[in-house]
Amino acid sequence: MHGRGRNEASKPEETxxxxxxxxxxxxxxMSNHHQKIYTQEAIQLSAKLLGINPEAYxxxxxxxxxxxxxxxxxxxxxxVNSIIDEELGVVKKAxxxxxxxxxxxxxxxxxxxxxxxxYTSLExxxxxxxxxxxxxxxxxxxxxxxxxxxxxxxxxxWNYRRFVVELTETSAEDELQxxxxxxxxxxxxxxxxxxxxxxxxxxVAKKADGFMPKETIRRELDYVHNAIFTDExxxxxxxxxxxWLLDQTLKMETPxxxxxxxxxxxxxxxxxxESGSFPLILYFDQAVSGVNSSTVTIDSELQGxxxxxxxxxxxxxxxxxxxxxxxxxxxxxxxxxxFSRNEYKVKVSLGGIVSSMGCNLSTPYEFVxxxxxxxxxxxxxGIVSWTDGFDNWDDAQSxxxxxxxxxxxxxxxxxxxKAIKIEIDHLRNLPDSKFGKLILARLLMAExxxxxxxxxxxxxxxxxxxxxxxxxxxxxxxxxxxxxEHSVALLHKVTSSTKSMSRHLFRYRKMNNIVCLRLNxxxxxxxxxxxxxxxxxxxxxxxxELHSAEGLEAMQLLCCLNLSHNRIRSFSAxxxxxxxxxxxxxxVSHNHIRGENPVDTTRYLCSSPLSNxxxxxxxxxxxxxxxxxxxxxxxxxxxxxxRGNDLIFSGEEFSSFVRQVVPxxxxxxxxxxxx
Amino acid sequence: MADKLVADKHLRYILNLMAEKKKESFESxxxxxxxxxxxxxxxxxxxxxxxxxxxxxxEVVSWVMTCQxxxxxxxxxxxxxxxxxxxxxxxxxxxxxxxxxxxxxEKVSNYIAGLQNxxxxxxxxxxxxxxxxxxxxxICCLSILxxxxxxxxxxxxxxxxxxxxxxxxFGCSPGAESHxxxxxxxxxxxxxxxxxxxxxxxxxxxxxxERQDYESGGLNGRPEKLPDVCYSWWVLxxxxxxxxxxxxxxxxxxxxxxxxxxxxxxxxxxxPSYTVDxxxxxxxxxGLSLLEYPGVKTIDPAYALPVHVINRILFTK
Numbered sequence: 001m002h003g004r005g006r007n008e009a010s011k012p013e014e015t016x017x018x019x020x021x022x023x024x025x026x027x028x029x030m031s032n033h034h035q036k037i038y039t040q041e042a043i044q045l046s047a048k049l050l051g052i053n054p055e056a057y058x059x060x061x062x063x064x065x066x067x068x069x070x071x072x073x074x075x076x077x078x079x080v081n082s083i084i085d086e087e088l089g090v091v092k093k094a095x096x097x098x099x100x101x102x103x104x105x106x107x108x109x110x111x112x113x114x115x116x117x118x119y120t121s122l123e124x125x126x127x128x129x130x131x132x133x134x135x136x137x138x139x140x141x142x143x144x145x146x147x148x149x150x151x152x153x154x155x156x157x158w159n160y161r162r163f164v165v166e167l168t169e170t171s172a173e174d175e176l177q178x179x180x181x182x183x184x185x186x187x188x189x190x191x192x193x194x195x196x197x198x199x200x201x202x203x204v205a206k207k208a209d210g211f212m213p214k215e216t217i218r219r220e221l222d223y224v225h226n227a228i229f230t231d232e233x234x235x236x237x238x239x240x241x242x243x244w245l246l247d248q249t250l251k252m253e254t255p256x257x258x259x260x261x262x263x264x265x266x267x268x269x270x271x272x273x274e275s276g277s278f279p280l281i282l283y284f285d286q287a288v289s290g291v292n293s294s295t296v297t298i299d300s301e302l303q304g305x306x307x308x309x310x311x312x313x314x315x316x317x318x319x320x321x322x323x324x325x326x327x328x329x330x331x332x333x334x335x336x337x338x339f340s341r342n343e344y345k346v347k348v349s350l351g352g353i354v355s356s357m358g359c360n361l362s363t364p365y366e367f368v369x370x371x372x373x374x375x376x377x378x379x380x381x382g383i384v385s386w387t388d389g390f391d392n393w394d395d396a397q398s399x400x401x402x403x404x405x406x407x408x409x410x411x412x413x414x415x416x417x418k419a420i421k422i423e424i425d426h427l428r429n430l431p432d433s434k435f436g437k438l439i440l441a442r443l444l445m446a447e448x449x450x451x452x453x454x455x456x457x458x459x460x461x462x463x464x465x466x467x468x469x470x471x472x473x474x475x476x477x478x479x480x481x482x483x484x485e486h487s488v489a490l491l492h493k494v495t496s497s498t499k500s501m502s503r504h505l506f507r508y509r510k511m512n513n514i515v516c517l518r519l520n521x522x523x524x525x526x527x528x529x530x531x532x533x534x535x536x537x538x539x540x541x542x543x544x545e546l547h548s549a550e551g552l553e554a555m556q557l558l559c560c561l562n563l564s565h566n567r568i569r570s571f572s573a574x575x576x577x578x579x580x581x582x583x584x585x586x587x588v589s590h591n592h593i594r595g596e597n598p599v600d601t602t603r604y605l606c607s608s609p610l611s612n613x614x615x616x617x618x619x620x621x622x623x624x625x626x627x628x629x630x631x632x633x634x635x636x637x638x639x640x641x642x643r644g645n646d647l648i649f650s651g652e653e654f655s656s657f658v659r660q661v662v663p664x665x666x667x668x669x670x671x672x673x674x675x
Numbered sequence: 676m677a678d679k680l681v682a683d684k685h686l687r688y689i690l691n692l693m694a695e696k697k698k699e700s701f702e703s704x705x706x707x708x709x710x711x712x713x714x715x716x717x718x719x720x721x722x723x724x725x726x727x728x729x730x731x732x733x734e735v736v737s738w739v740m741t742c743q744x745x746x747x748x749x750x751x752x753x754x755x756x757x758x759x760x761x762x763x764x765x766x767x768x769x770x771x772x773x774x775x776x777x778x779x780x781e782k783v784s785n786y787i788a789g790l791q792n793x794x795x796x797x798x799x800x801x802x803x804x805x806x807x808x809x810x811x812x813x814i815c816c817l818s819i820l821x822x823x824x825x826x827x828x829x830x831x832x833x834x835x836x837x838x839x840x841x842x843x844x845f846g847c848s849p850g851a852e853s854h855x856x857x858x859x860x861x862x863x864x865x866x867x868x869x870x871x872x873x874x875x876x877x878x879x880x881x882x883x884x885e886r887q888d889y890e891s892g893g894l895n896g897r898p899e900k901l902p903d904v905c906y907s908w909w910v911l912x913x914x915x916x917x918x919x920x921x922x923x924x925x926x927x928x929x930x931x932x933x934x935x936x937x938x939x940x941x942x943x944x945x946x947p948s949y950t951v952d953x954x955x956x957x958x959x960x961x962g963l964s965l966l967e968y969p970g971v972k973t974i975d976p977a978y979a980l981p982v983h984v985i986n987r988i989l990f991t992k
Contacts, residue, residue, distance in 0.1 A: 002903065004950040006937065015701040022704045030754050053705050058755045064802060106804045153900065159851050190898040194852040197841050235885070235898040243842045243878070287872075314872070322872075477924035481884055484922075548918060598967045601918040604866035604977055609989045611977075612823055613869025625990060 025049045029059060038066040047090045054094035054101040063087065064110060071115070080118045087111045105156045109163050116167055125164045130178070133157055134185065152182060152189045172199045173208070187227045188234035197244040214415045217249050221419065225426065228435075238435045246439070249419050250446050256359040257285045257404035260348070261534035261557065264367035264405075269374055270332065277329040278371075279582075280308075280348070281556045283531045285404055286355040287322035299347040302332055313553050313579045315607045315614055322356045325554040332373070342373050350407070365407050382510065383667050384585045384639055386540060386562050390516060393505035404449075404531055417450055434475050441467040445489065448496075458500070461493035480525070483545075488528040494519070495532040514538055514559070525567075527551035541566070542587070548602055553579040560585040564641070568593055571626040575606030578633040586637060589669075590644035595627065595654075606630070624649070624657055631661045639667040677933040680968060681941065682724050685956055688941030689717045690729060692953055710752040711742060715764035716957035722771050722981050723960050723972045732772050739765050740777070747779070747786030748800070758800045759787060763812045766819055770984055775820070784822035787813050795830030796848075806847045807838050811860035815978055818867050819988060828868055835861050836873050843878030855886065855896040855909040862913045866977040871917060880919030886910050891934075892927030893946060903945045904935050904955045907962030912976035915965055929966050932959045 029049050032042040043066050046059045053059075067087065071080050088111065094104040116122055136148045151157070165175060176199045182192040200220065203211040210216075224245060227237035261281040262268045270278055280298075282291065291310045298308060308330065312323030330346070351364035424443050430436040444460040444467075451457050468486040472479045495501055507513040516538035524544040530551050533539075538560040539552075546566040552558070553576040561583060568574065568591040577583060607614030608629050631637075640662065647654060659665055659673065666673060692703075693714070706713060714735065721727045741753045742765060748757030749765035762783065769775050790798045790813065797809035810831055817823045837849045838861060844853025845861035858879070865871050886894040886906060893902025894910045907928060914920040934947040935955070942951030943959035964974040973982040 002945050006944065006948050006950050016699070019699055019701040019704045022701065023699075026704070026707065034754070055705075056708050057751070057758065058708060061756050061800075061802060102804070102806075106802075110802065110804075155847075155852055155854060159847065162850055188899045191852050194840065194842075198850050201841075239842060239882075239898060243882070247841065315869070477887060477889070477927065478884060478922060481881065481922040547921070550918070598973050599915060599965055599976075601915050601920055603975075604869075604871055604916050605918060607869060610975075610985065611866060611869040611871075612818060 022049075022052055025052070026056070029056075029062070033058060033062045036065070038069045042066075047093075050090055050104075051093045051097065054098045054104050057103045060103045060107050063090070063107065067111070067114075077118055080115055081120055084111055084115055084119050085121075099151070099154055100156060102156070105160050109160060112164075112167065122168060126161075126168060126170065129157060129161055129164060133161075133182070149186045149189065152186065153191060155191060158191045158195060172203050175199055176203070183227065188236045190236040190239065193236050193240040197240060201248075213248075213252055217245065217252075217419060220245055221249075221423065229426070229430065235435075238439075242435070242439050242442075246420075246423065246443065249416055251357070252416070254359075255406045255408035256288070256353075256355050256361065257406050258350075259283045259404050259531040259534060260367065262346075262369035263535075264369065267370045267372060269372045277331040279556050280328045280330055281534050281554070282326045282350075283534060283554055284324050284326075284353075284355065285531070286357050286359060287324050288326075288353050288355045289320050289322045290352065290354055291326040295350065295352040296328075297349045297351075298330070299349070300330075301344050302330065302346070313556070325556070327556050332371075343370060345370050359408075361407055363408070365405075383670075383672075384508075384510070384560055386542070386587070389509045390506040391509060391513070393502050393507065413450070417447075420447055420450075432474065434471065437467050437471050437474070441471075441485070441489070445492070448492070458493060458496035461489060461496065464489045465493070483523075484526040487522075487524045487526040490522060490524065491519070491527070491529040494522075495529045501532075508538055508560075511538070511560075516540065516560075520544065520562075530554045548573040549576040550602075550605070552576050556580065556582070558583060559636075562587045563591070564589040564644075566591050570600050570602060571595070571630045572600055572602040572606045572608075574630050575602060578606075578630060582636060583634060584636050585639040586634070587639075587641040588645070589641045593642065593645040593647065595624075595647045595649055600626070624654075627654075627657070628661060631658065634662050636664060637662045638664055640665060641667075641669055643669045677936050677938055680933060680960075680963060680970065681936055681938055682970060684938070684941030685720065685936075685943070685960070686724060686726050686729065686941070688937075688951070688956065689720060689953065693717055693730060708751040708755050709761070711739070711749060711761040711764045711768075712751065713953050714739070715767050716953045718768055718771055719974075719980065720953075720957045720960045722984070723964050723974060724970075725972060727771060732774075735768065736772060736774055736777070739768055747782035747784075749783075756800065757786070759790065759797070759809050759812045759816070760799065762787065763816045766816050767980055770819055770980055770988060773984075773987065775988070778820075780820050780822065784817055784820050784825050787816055788822075788825040791826050791831065795827060795832070795834035797831070807835055807845060807857055807864070808847065808860045810835055811864040814864045814867050819978065823868070832865065832868055832870050832873070835864055836870075839874075842882050843875045843880075844882055853882065853897060855883070855894075855906050855913070858883070859909040859913050862916050863977045863979075866916045874917060876917040876919060880914060880917055880922055883910050883914050884919065884922035887923050887928065891931050891946070892924065893931035893935075894923075894928065901946070902931065904932055904943055904962065905945065905958040907932055908958040908965075908979075911962055911965045912979070915976045920965075925966050929963065929968060932962055932966075935959060 025045065025048060029046055032045065043063070046062050049056055050059050067083060071083055088108060091104050091108045094101055098104070112119065112125070133152050135151050137150055138148065176196065179192045179196045179199065182189055200216060204213055204216055224237055224241045228241055260283065268278065270276065293308045293310065296310060308328045310326050310328045311317050312321050313325040313327060314321055314323045345368055347366060347368045349364050349366045351361055353361050420443055424440065424447070427436050427440040427443065441464050444464050448457070448460050465486060468482045468489065471482040493500070494504060504518050506516045506518060508516050514537040515535060517533065517536045518540045520540050521543045524541065524546060527546065528551065531554070533555060535557065536555060537557050539555065539558055540562045542562045542564040544566050546563065547568055549563065558580050559582045561577070564587045568588060570593060574588065577586070604611050606629060608625070614629070640658065655668060658668060718727065718730065718735070721729060742750045742761065744750055744757035746757055748759065749762045750757050751761045766775070766783065769778060790800070790809070792798060792805065796805045797813045798805055799809045813826060814823070814831065817825060835845070838845045838851065840846060840853045842853050844858050846852050846854060847857050862874060865873055886896070888895060888902040891902050893904065894906040895902045896906050896909065911920065914923065932943065935944050937944065937951045943956040944951045945955050960971060961974050961979070964971045965976060974980070975982050975985045978985050
């Protein structure tokens, strides 16, 4: 099916004759198979068939049945050996014909798994495999030099190799030597680099001799420099370097980090006459599970905090789910004694949480915040405007930005920092190289997160943003990827210090002076740095290039959101917003939401019957299903604007549907709804 | 070079393949055992070109049913042994014709569920070959039949996640290297079970967008390999499911697919000027569908069936 030139077709008479022969072989074989005939003659017929057509899978099944009928646990060892030889011979002929036949490789594996311990020539298997892999192809139409190593790229052979290595108990060290040999032949065999990463990971995990993390990483980095800095065009070495080695350097032994709202030492204000609640938000930089009232304890004068229910911000509310963001609601009642003082402290202790990457909190971490209670003004009555009624941010009120705090001492910090610095220097000295610039940008971002000294924080961002601009020019096909990365870096830059953030912060008078963050007109195509924005209640992301609300689910305090003038193309792209239980005002006007999507790229990122998720069995209206699946959870929504979207639904029908689904809606598309 | 999709030529190419007279060429006989897959590729392409009515529904459906084995599974053709590969294609074909109701759903779903192993993986048939392709097949098929609860979904998902590699991609079994075909299967299975949060979308998205070849605009299946039209499906559908398709240069990929057509005889090949076959014809058209090429109906990236077919099945009780 693959790789045949269009005008290579053979003469019709030849193919007709071959077809007849094969047809006859096939029907004879089928007859033998259905009648369970396993005579020598019948078995040889199946071998002949498989020699011509190695993919005739039923014939391989037949041969397995034939083998089972001829030998059992009491059979004479020499008979077993000769039958194994026979089977392997048939496989070899089949593989000569088609080295990528799944069935042929599996048959070999099946035979040896069943009877391998009887097989006297088992130790030859690895040698045979080595010979096959290293054999260079000399085919007429494979003119490119690189194709002569295609045997080394045959993934079936590598998978089979792992099977033989396990069967013969060959050591990982020996196999690592083998990959060195392969790299000497050709540096662009991705399979060898992949195998290398698996071998080195397992040797480090086993704490094998000579494979402690620090020395191993250093050795591998030096080894890889030879491959990539000399011949930049070949990708494989670069992928090993970047995706595995540097990842290992950065992630190994990294402690879990988190941010919270309220944060340590902060003062929050609650407004209510009698009772209410406020959320407690925990954001972790790795997905964690097991967040509940025993692992996160609250110490406060408020009643009822022992039974706090922690929920992950995800569709599955099970506490065993891995999630980066967890929320609980701390209730208060003005009749409680502590309220007479209008101020009380809350201490939160974290312990016993496990991250999906295996990080365990060894010592509990505590933080304390203060709650001020004020008799509240009535909440927002009129329509919320995004242009009027804003006050500038008072620097005196500046919060300490919630940067991510490490929850445990950072063990391998120094050597990792040094290793990254060395790589940054190497990469800075490379001439214009796409991979070089991309990896440099990533390492600079990583270095930024390792810096705790506020004086030098934020230093790298200008260089990082320039690198992404260079990449957009150098590699225009991946422009959107670099744009997304640029947006991430830009958001981290804006949120890197209180000073730069305060230029974007305002207060909205009409709603008890809630905090408003303006990030409009920044050509943002992607949302990031959310861990630093947990305190934001009003967010203006209008006039950007966002196509999805992915990432906003962590901002649990958000009550007003402006996504107008962006590039949102479907309702499912707004799915993340369903987790914002306080959302009252949502503006998605002037986007590209048609309501009927040719290709919906967020279809499987939201819960629906298609992905067997969400409430199974809940009746979903067929016509507006994707509208319904998003709007159904907006229980507090009062103001919704979807003008300027070229919706295929007629105004009246759609408005009435929205009103049905969103019970508290008061303003739709700028107009107050009448009952 | 081609500047449009010659749909009529492809229609004729497919109909010829499905008709009697082509059955006696060597190419046809050698593919005899996977006729069920071939039928799915051909019929889905027809459906995407809105031409499913050109074939005899009764003929196709009755032939499909002759391929069902007493175990409940389907074979690649009449008389051959059952395997999940052909079971999925059979179910998909019946879905295209809205004829799932003729199936003994209990029987088919038990066949598939019976192939799940202790570790959550799936075998292809009673002979025990394990591969994440079969995990995808089982999950996709059972979801269409609305019997997903017959398997241990959590274990199935955990097994798939254990096949995740350090480059964000997936292989056929734990430790196997990433390959776009396997990635499609794993991402598709995770999508259908609502588990895409277990995929590192940025990491995988970048590895996938790097499959695009600067010379031809086509996509390959892993680094240093040649571009091939079938990857227009495996890579593209994966990118769409994880919402990273904007990271490739779509117009150039459209051109690569169009250039791989046989403008005279119809059919699409693995790359320009190579031999056409039904496999690449389907993947080329499916790829164009995902690239929103005009005149091609939309295909669902996870179930690999037209969106209107999937909506009809999954949004009704």
